[in-house]
Amino acid sequence: SMLAVLGYQDLEADVHDIGHSHADTHLKLNLKDRDPDDGMTDIAYEKGAYFLGMLESKFGKSRFDKFLTEYFESHKFQTITTSEFVEYLNNNLLNELDEDVNVNEWIYGPGIPESVIKFESDKFVKVEKAISVFYKDGSLLDQDWTTHEWLHFIRNLAPDLGMDEMTVLDSRYQFSNSGNSEIAAAWYEQSIRSGYFAENIDQIRSFLLNVGRRKFLTPLYRALKETDNIALAKDIYASARNNYHAVSVQTIDDLLDFDSK
Structure with missing residues (x-):
């Protein structure tokens, strides 16, 4: 589930x-x-x-x-x-x-139909409780979580979470140095949208230079664009573009209005 x-x-x-x-x-x-x-x-x-x-x-x-x-x-x-x-x-x-x-x-129809059956997860309820406790008193516990649970944790953080909270989370769980691409990509997007990315821009740049999957690339470039960091996005992309699959290139060219000439 x-x-x-x-x-x-x-x-x-x-x-x-x-x-x-x-x-x-x-x-x-x-x-x-x-x-x-x-x-x-x-x-x-x-x-x-x-x-x-x-x-x-x-x-x-x-x-x-x-x-x-x-x-x-x-x-x-x-x-x-x-x-x-x-x-x-x-x-x-x-x-x-x-x-x-x-x-x-x-x-044949668009979007998500109203007849969709949504699933729930007891483990995710516990993850959400851990987020609530952190918001309430700043306490964090060591968590023996799976990738799925960590993803749910990061995805459910407030997009405008403060620098202090982001710093505490990163220090405790070392998200910025994660070797798991799923977790790293989710954390980097959270970092960009919350304004924390100045602290881990080197890791984000390295990630975008070395990872080729469109599912990881597009959200990060979009986050940079939507937070008025389009110049930074284009700078990284200019270095990484030749390493990407043609499908990723087409998507991100359009997203960033990038002129390769």
Whole structure:
């Protein structure tokens, strides 16, 4: 359930960045005359996963598992179009239910449908409690947390957290020197948005020069841009650009309005 909660946070972030009504938030993408890599976002993975989760909640795990098993058995080693999948879904599952599941809203519609089933995590509740305690009296405990828990901790910090609090957290947990790219990227974005990044700009610069995944790069460059640090963003990007994948280059060129000439 921790992965599901983090996945929903990623989905919300992507929908916000792309636009709640934008066609690129549809599960069925229109990629005619476009580079297929343009559609490589978390939408397909996370919205798709929540679509399947919604179906499982409607029909029950046992029935839905049976449907999936039959689907994979009947379509192994084959390709299938979206319309063919919808037809198969209607004929082999949805016809058993009286209510309208509104598959079209999920597959052909934008954003996050209202019928989404959100997950909760008891472990994340404890993480949120640790944040509340820190806000209340400044106390921090040693935490034997997984990457998922640390990510939830950082993502739920106030974006305008003060320098003193950021310094205490970094000193205690050494986020700026984390060898985990997920944790480091989340902390660096928090650092930029809170104004703490003057303390770890060397680590942020090194990260952006050495990490190539668009999922890590875009939020950091966007954070720099949105906090009026566009000159710094372009300076780092100019050094890093030749090392990035073409898809990342296209995204960040557009984001920073970068002229490579």
